[in-house]
Amino acid sequence: MPAPVPSSVIPSRAPAPAPTSSGNLSPDGFDSAQRMAVRIRNIGCGSVSTGSGFAIDANTLVTNRHVVADSSALQLSTYDGRDVGATAASTAGLADLAIVRTAEPLPAAPELADADPAPGDAVTVVGYPLGQRLTITTGAVLGATTDPLNVNLGEVLVTDAPVEPGSSGSAVLDTDGRVVGVVYAKDAEGHSFVVPVSTLRAMLDDESAFTDAPTCT
DSSP: OOOOOOGGGOOOOOOOOOOOOOOOOOTTSOOHHHHTEEEEEEEOSSOEEEEEEEEEETTEEEEOHHHHSSBSEEEEEETTSOEEEEEEEEEESSSSOEEEEESSOOSOOOOBOSSOOOTTOEEEEEEOGGGOSOEEEEEEEEEEEEOTTSOSSSEEEEEOOOOOTTOTTOEEEOTTSOEEEEEEEEOTTSOEEEEEHHHHHHHHTOGGGEEEOOBOO
16 A cells, blocks of 8 residues: 555545445355455565455456556455456556456445545445455545545545555445445545545546556566
């Protein structure tokens, strides 16, 4: 996950209701929000890093560009510990986003929201902080800002949902379980930075927005 950024870029907090469960429990007791999350290990040339991702269809997941870049191999695992093979990875040039194609089907895919969330909207983050167990955190959208890391074109969202290294690529969900953004960074104050779903939709609608992910040398 990118380095912290100054807290001066953080808008003031707006009050928010608590998010509700996305429901749709499977026989093993996991709901659809948990089943769509994927843990990613980037095996580089002499290094290993971790991140998160989420399915958008049976054989495609979304994550961050910096999660999959400079790898010699990507290792994927689902909520139930099942390993999934990665067949290809592509990264976006205008946003910290990437897509990974999988050899085996992914357990579940959430719906993408039609619009970005508003300040005060409740959100839930589902991912694998520190590369460890599947974790769900909650918070609220604080507002929008220009990207302090200069890796995304246009505005990004700021939330107070707790994230950690390894949370990069996690889905940010609204109270209906729809994806409203993708976590890509945090700051020293504990705020999380999110690529909004409007940017994600624009990238997914434009095949030319993605190129083969760079590998390590």
